[in-house]
Amino acid sequence: MLPKILVAALLILLVAMPGFLSPSLLNAAIQMLIAALFASAFNVLAGQGGMLSFGHCAYYGIGAFATLHAMNAFSGQGLLPTPLLPIFGAIGGALIGLVAGWFSTKRSGVYFSMITLALAELLHALAPHLKSVFGGEGGVPSMRMPAWGFTFGTPTEVYYLTLAWVVVSLALLYFFTRTPLGRLTLGLRENAHRLKFLGYNVHMARVMVFVISATFAGIAGGLLAMSNEAANYSLFEVRLSSEVVLNSYIGGVGVFFGPALGAAVMTFFGYAVSDLTRSWLLYQGIIFVAVMMFLPSGLSGIAVWWQGSKQSAATLLRYMLGWTAGTLVSAAGVVFIVELLQRALADDYQFLLVAGQAWPAIQLFGRAWLPGAVTTWLLPLALLAIGIAILKFTSARWQALNDGEAA
Numbered sequence: 001m002l003p004k005i006l007v008a009a010l011l012i013l014l015v016a017m018p019g020f021l022s023p024s025l026l027n028a029a030i031q032m033l034i035a036a037l038f039a040s041a042f043n044v045l046a047g048q049g050g051m052l053s054f055g056h057c058a059y060y061g062i063g064a065f066a067t068l069h070a071m072n073a074f075s076g077q078g079l080l081p082t083p084l085l086p087i088f089g090a091i092g093g094a095l096i097g098l099v100a101g102w103f104s105t106k107r108s109g110v111y112f113s114m115i116t117l118a119l120a121e122l123l124h125a126l127a128p129h130l131k132s133v134f135g136g137e138g139g140v141p142s143m144r145m146p147a148w149g150f151t152f153g154t155p156t157e158v159y160y161l162t163l164a165w166v167v168v169s170l171a172l173l174y175f176f177t178r179t180p181l182g183r184l185t186l187g188l189r190e191n192a193h194r195l196k197f198l199g200y201n202v203h204m205a206r207v208m209v210f211v212i213s214a215t216f217a218g219i220a221g222g223l224l225a226m227s228n229e230a231a232n233y234s235l236f237e238v239r240l241s242s243e244v245v246l247n248s249y250i251g252g253v254g255v256f257f258g259p260a261l262g263a264a265v266m267t268f269f270g271y272a273v274s275d276l277t278r279s280w281l282l283y284q285g286i287i288f289v290a291v292m293m294f295l296p297s298g299l300s301g302i303a304v305w306w307q308g309s310k311q312s313a314a315t316l317l318r319y320m321l322g323w324t325a326g327t328l329v330s331a332a333g334v335v336f337i338v339e340l341l342q343r344a345l346a347d348d349y350q351f352l353l354v355a356g357q358a359w360p361a362i363q364l365f366g367r368a369w370l371p372g373a374v375t376t377w378l379l380p381l382a383l384l385a386i387g388i389a390i391l392k393f394t395s396a397r398w399q400a401l402n403d404g405e406a407a
Contacts, residue, residue, distance in 0.1 A: 014163055018156045026155040027227075028271040032264040033159075033166045034223050039248045039263035040173055040256075041216035046245070047253030048177065049209045050189030051105070054113050054241055055120025056217055058100065059093040061235030062123075063218025064225035065134060066092025071142040071226070081147035086165055086222035093218015094211050101210030105203055108192065120241060127233035139232025142225070162223050169216055174256060176212060185209050246288050252298020261300055279342050286334065311401070322394035330387025336380035339364055344371045 017029055038060055046052045063086075070079045070088035078085060104115040127134040134140065144152040152158060176182045184205055187195050196202045225231050244263070251262020266284065273280040295301055306316055343349055343362045352360050361368035369376045 011167070014167075018159055023155045026159050028268060030155070030159050030162050030227050031271070032267045033162050034220050034227065035244075035247065035263035035267040036260035037166045037169050037223070038217055038220035039244055039251065039259035040170055041213050041220060042244045043248050043253055043256075043259040044173060044176070044185070044216070045210060045213035046248065047259065048182070048185045048189060049206070049213075051108070051206065051210070052113050052245070053104075053116040053213075054238070054245070055100075055116035055118070056213075056244055057236055057238070057240035058116075058120040058123050059097050059214035059217040060221040060224075060240065060244075061127075061231070061233075062096045063089030063093040063221030064231040064235055065140060065221075066218065067222035067225040068140045068142045068231055071144070072140070076143060076145065078145055082144050082150075082152050082226070083147060083161055083164075085226060086219050089218040089220075089222020089225070090215045091218070093221065094215040097211045097214020097218075098207070101207045101214065105206035105210055117238070117241070120236060120238065124233065124236035124238070127236055134233050137232065139230055141230045143229055144226060158227055162227065165219060165223055169219055170260065173216060177256065181205070181208060246284070250288055250291050250298055252300035254297055255300035255304065258298050258300035262298060265299065277339065277342070279338050282338060283335075310405075315401075319394055319398050322397075323391060326387050326390030326394060328387070329383055329390060333380040333383030333385075333387060336365075336383065337377075340369060340371065340376070340380075 018026060021029060038056075042053065042056050045056070067085050067089040070085050071082075073079045080087065100116065100119045104112055104119065107115060128136060144158075146152065150157050150161075152161065177185075184195070184200065187200075188202065188205060188209065192202050195205070221231075221235070224235075243266075247263040247266045248259035249262070250266060251260065252258030266287075269284065269287075270280060273283065277283075291298060297304065302320075309316055340362065343364065344359075349360075349362065359370065359372040361370050363369075
């Protein structure tokens with residue numbers, strides 16, 4: 001009952017968001033929705049089917065270009081009304097997914113991953129030379145046309161169009177997990193040999209799961225194309241495939257909404273932090289490593305832990321606050337060290353150094369810091385030590401509480 005209430009509350013919040021968000025934040029929300037759908041499509045293959053694809057950007061990019069060409073058809077009038085154009089993204093993703101899935105699912109494990117990576121890299125290498133399809137380095141531009149009484153010229157209309165497609169797509173993906181093929185997908189992950197022994201055509205089942213995942217990845221690409229009204233071959237870069245893997249595992253592939261949560265959070269993180277520091281990709285990597293080490297079930301694992309615990313809500317909240325405080329204090333120390341090192345190692349600062357003279361002060365967080373002074377580094381190290389101490393203390397108390405009740 002509680003998950004249904006949370007989903008309903010989230011839907012109400014999403015519908016109401018254009019009422020209190022600025023246009024720039026609304027554009028960020030559109031990107032978060034698209035990233036959430038892309039990660040959920042990826043999770044059908046990796047999280048549920050146990051097939052880790054390193055080249056899923058291929059179906060995402062194909063979906064984007066298929067939608068753009070559908071938008072440009074008939075002198076820009078489009079093959080279908082604007083709200084229906086992501087259908088072509090789904091078709092494009094499904095067709096490429098059928099071809100790629102047929103070859104890649106012949107193997108499993110690391111060999112499957114390497115084949116998907118190779119196919120995506122092949123597409124990335126070919127795309128700049130196929131100018132009639134992918135538009136070369138300039139890409140393919142387009143324009144959203146009015147339809148059904150909407151102009152689709154404002155971020156609010158694009159947001160609602162994206163939200164409708166994402167909600168319907170996630171509902172279909174959730175429904176898929178309840179179908180016999182969805183159940184069979186879990187069997188592919190757990191023990192494909194047993195399924196084969198029971199008489200199932202494992203290769204065909206893997207191809208079908210691959211196509212379903214590629215189809216919804218294509219819809220996500222189509223929504224991106226409609227949002228940006230352009231796309232180029234950079235959509236086939238391996239960076240995008242890496243992002244969807246990282247986002248999915250940060251959110252947690254064991255829960256249906258986990259990858260969507262991770263993708264939305266990390267997309268907003270990139271939007272909010274990329275303008276503040278050049279080290280935001282480093283922070284993204286640190287977050288991934290920290291989550292994998294200390295929260296391997298991802299962010300959604302917190303909700304699972306809360307639901308599965310026998311402790312009272314007040315007790316759980318107290319320990320949650322302890323872990324959150326320790327994490328924030330530790331993060332403050334890490335950010336201080338990274339930002340100070342980034343400025344000290346930058347070329348413009350290195351040109352200021354004179355042999356035999358003290359290093360000049362660095363402006364950071366509203367005051368000057370001497371990188372050569374020991375006291376400058378004591379503050380972040382102290383923050384790091386205090387944060388780790390809080391985390392260890394809270395974890396020890398939690399372990400003692402559980403051990404005491406078990407005894």
